[in-house]
Amino acid sequence: MKLFSGTFGVRTEAHIELVNVTPDVSRLVVKSGVREGIALVYSPHTTTALIINENESRLLSDLKGAIKDLVPWNKAYEHNLIDDNAPSHVVGAFLGGSVGLPIARGKIELGTWQSIFLVELDGPRSREIEVKIVGE
Amino acid sequence: MKLFSGTFGVRTEAHIELVNVTPDVSRLVVKSGVREGIALVYSPHTTTALIINENESRLLSDLKGAIKDLVPWNKAYEHNLIDDNAPSHVVGAFLGGSVGLPIARGKIELGTWQSIFLVELDGPRSREIEVKIVGE
Amino acid sequence: MKLFSGTFGVRTEAHIELVNVTPDVSRLVVKSGVREGIALVYSPHTTTALIINENESRLLSDLKGAIKDLVPWNKAYEHNLIDDNAPSHVVGAFLGGSVGLPIARGKIELGTWQSIFLVELDGPRSREIEVKIVGE
Numbered sequence: 001m002k003l004f005s006g007t008f009g010v011r012t013e014a015h016i017e018l019v020n021v022t023p024d025v026s027r028l029v030v031k032s033g034v035r036e037g038i039a040l041v042y043s044p045h046t047t048t049a050l051i052i053n054e055n056e057s058r059l060l061s062d063l064k065g066a067i068k069d070l071v072p073w074n075k076a077y078e079h080n081l082i083d084d085n086a087p088s089h090v091v092g093a094f095l096g097g098s099v100g101l102p103i104a105r106g107k108i109e110l111g112t113w114q115s116i117f118l119v120e121l122d123g124p125r126s127r128e129i130e131v132k133i134v135g136e
Numbered sequence: 137m138k139l140f141s142g143t144f145g146v147r148t149e150a151h152i153e154l155v156n157v158t159p160d161v162s163r164l165v166v167k168s169g170v171r172e173g174i175a176l177v178y179s180p181h182t183t184t185a186l187i188i189n190e191n192e193s194r195l196l197s198d199l200k201g202a203i204k205d206l207v208p209w210n211k212a213y214e215h216n217l218i219d220d221n222a223p224s225h226v227v228g229a230f231l232g233g234s235v236g237l238p239i240a241r242g243k244i245e246l247g248t249w250q251s252i253f254l255v256e257l258d259g260p261r262s263r264e265i266e267v268k269i270v271g272e
Numbered sequence: 273m274k275l276f277s278g279t280f281g282v283r284t285e286a287h288i289e290l291v292n293v294t295p296d297v298s299r300l301v302v303k304s305g306v307r308e309g310i311a312l313v314y315s316p317h318t319t320t321a322l323i324i325n326e327n328e329s330r331l332l333s334d335l336k337g338a339i340k341d342l343v344p345w346n347k348a349y350e351h352n353l354i355d356d357n358a359p360s361h362v363v364g365a366f367l368g369g370s371v372g373l374p375i376a377r378g379k380i381e382l383g384t385w386q387s388i389f390l391v392e393l394d395g396p397r398s399r400e401i402e403v404k405i406v407g408e
Contacts, residue, residue, distance in 0.1 A: 001137040001270075001273040003308055003408055005376060036139055038176050038268050040310050040372045044383025046326045053229040054182045058214035059222060066207055066226040071338055078330035086331060090338040093325040098372050100176045100234050102268045104141060109266060111180025130381060132310050132374045134270055134273075134406055136139055137273040137406075172275055174312050174404050189365040190318045194350035195358060202343055202362040236312045236370050238404045240277060245402060247316025270406055272275055 004032035004133040012123035016067060018051075018060050019118045021129065022110070025101070028131045029108055037135015039101040039108065044130060047088035047122035049095030055115035067091060067119065088122035095119060103135055140168035140269040148259035152203060154187075154196050155254045157265065158246070161237070164267045165244055173271015175237040175244065180266060183224035183258035185231030191251035203227060203255065224258035231255060239271055276304035276405040284395035288339060290323075290332050291390045293401065294382070297373070300403045301380055309407015311373040311380065316402060319360035319394035321367030327387035339363060339391065360394035367391060375407055 006028040010019050025041055043050055053063065070091055077086030099116060102109040110116075118129060142164040146155055161177055179186055189199065206227055213222030235252060238245040246252075254265060278300040282291050297313055315322055325335065342363055349358030371388060374381040382388075390401060 001139070003273070005308060005374070036141060038174075038270055038310075040374060042372065042374050042381070044381065044386060046324075046383065046385045051229045052182075052233055053225055056215060056218065058218060059225055062213045062215050062222045063226055063229060066230075069207070070230070071341070077334045079328060079334050082328065082330060086334045089325055089331055090335055093323045093335060094338075094342070094367065095230065096232060096368060096371075097324055099232075100178065100236055100372055102141070102176060102178050102266050109178070109180065111182065113182045114180060130374050132308075134310055137275070172277060174310075174406060187365045188318075188369055189361055192351060192354065194354060195361055198349045198351050198358045199362055199365060202366075205343070206366070231366065232368060235368075236314065236372055238277070238312060238314050238402050245314070245316065247318065249318045250316060 001136050002034055006131045007128055010118050010127045012120035012125055015123055016064055017120040017123055020055055020115050021118045022115045025116055026108055029103055032133045034103055034133050034135035035106045037103045037133055039103055040132045041099050042130045043097040045127055047085055047092050048127060049092050049097055049119040050099045051117050051119055052099055052114050054113045085122045091121050137272050138170055142267045143264055146254055146263045148256035148261055151259055152200055153256040153259055156191055156251050157254050158251045161252055162244060165239055168269045170239055170269050170271035171242045173239045173269055175239055176268045177235050178266045179233040181263055183221055183228050184263060185228050185233055185255040186235045187231060187253050187255055188235055188250050190249045221258045227257050273408050274306055278403045279400055282390050282399045284392035284397055287395055288336055289392040289395055292327055292387050293390050294387045297388055298380060301375055304405045306375055306405050306407035307378045309375045309405055311375055312404045313371050314402045315369040317399055319357055319364050320399060321364050321369055321391040322371045323367060323389050323391055324371055324386050326385045357394045363393050
């Protein structure tokens, strides 16, 4: 049984953005040498999320719209007195900042239509994502 | 330390449906022979989710209602020009397509009132769910 | 490769409440002796959730408000005929009852602004949270 740790950086370019990080995670899975196991992709940030869905441009636009509709963005949040990004935190907490992934035959066992997205909720920023892999 | 991989199929019968998959996951945990560990139940589909809650018929009806209320289903989503199921994707991304579970004494350590549900969001369809178990 | 299991109790004091459980999880990680690995923090309850975000009092108030706004709390839910807590179940299912965490150098590898919160959705109650750690 092996344990592997890796990280990768993402430079986001908009306030709200979905960045396909599948190639970054895949690269680390290959580097780990793990053939069968579990990967944890983890964002150490409080205004991002990680989701898995289809990499289709119109759907990504719909997802961005739905994220904006999930909470009101112009409300008088209390946290905004300190840092003007309360709804970014709220959506990050609701969507969740990590995904667990199965690994099989040395690859992430994603479904045909699945990609992994970092959801930027308070960009543009530089983000650093952690990957832990356990397996053999 | 052992590693186990298994899958099970689910035939869903409605557009939106909650299917109790606890027996399917339990069977694989027993088959794995793992006594203590962690299981990852993972859906490789982009219009499903996995959730854990109480298997009480009226609550399942409430959950189905709340899922329908989480996003508008009749909006002019852009993705609908390609495939008429954008809100199914959005809800799948929001709810999340995997659950992590503790295993103790050879069983999933679910709480008294907990069951595992596959949430079908674009059925009826045939779904294949993956289970990875690490432990001893 | 080691496997560690632990639990900790939380006494909640309000109907809806966010309790910072980072010290409880950290203590178990230290106790496990695991230096590098993955932790699963799991709530066996159906009216709680686990989230990760910033431990800032005004933000916690905003998060509590957003949780109350995620679903209507005074609707005629069917489950309320049995037990008057349907929206607590719904929000628990939506937010999710577990978090996966990376462990590095003997500590949870949380980001600078991250803390782990048990979200009580039907308190006050006594809750028991499970932690599974795999690593070396």
